[in-house]
Amino acid sequence: MNKSHQLERDSLGRLVFIDAKGERHLGVYPVRAFPITAPRTGVGIMNQSGKEVCWYPDVALIPQAELTLIEEELAAREFMPVIERITKVSTFATPSIWDIETDRGPTRIRLKGEEHIRRIAGNTLLIADANGLQFLIKDSTQLDKVSKKLLDRFR
Structure with a gap:
């Protein structure tokens, strides 16, 4: 995936997306495109206004460090008992x-x-x-x- 950006947690535990220009987007959150029918396909990183700042077409392409942060955040946000x-x-x-x-x-x-x-x-x-x-x-x-x-x- 694109190495010109970075995803990390700040000292308050919020996700921060740093884009290719070095701009920091505080409090971003991941959203699955198809959480039920295709959960491994398409994950967007959204800013606090709901605007997409990054798009991953396939979860398999996300670097492991970023994927871990994304999965932690999704687990906290997605609650759908089976x-x-x-x-x-x-x-x-x-x-x-x-x-x-x-x-x-x-x-x-x-x-x-x-x-x-x-x-x-x-x-x-x-x-x-x-x-x-x-x-x-x-x-x-x-x-x-x-x-x-x-x-x-x-x-």
């Missing part, structure tokens, strides 16, 4: 309470309406709970039989 199992729903009408198991442990969510279950690509689903938290089902065809049956009642 639903592994749906164990119970309170009712097949909405709103309903779902007991689910995620990659971060068991939890309970409230589904306001069927429109809060969105197909992203192929069999990938995004479910928004009543609090606005997003949950991901990577491949609905890979869920267990009970989970599929419960999910099918809402689609």
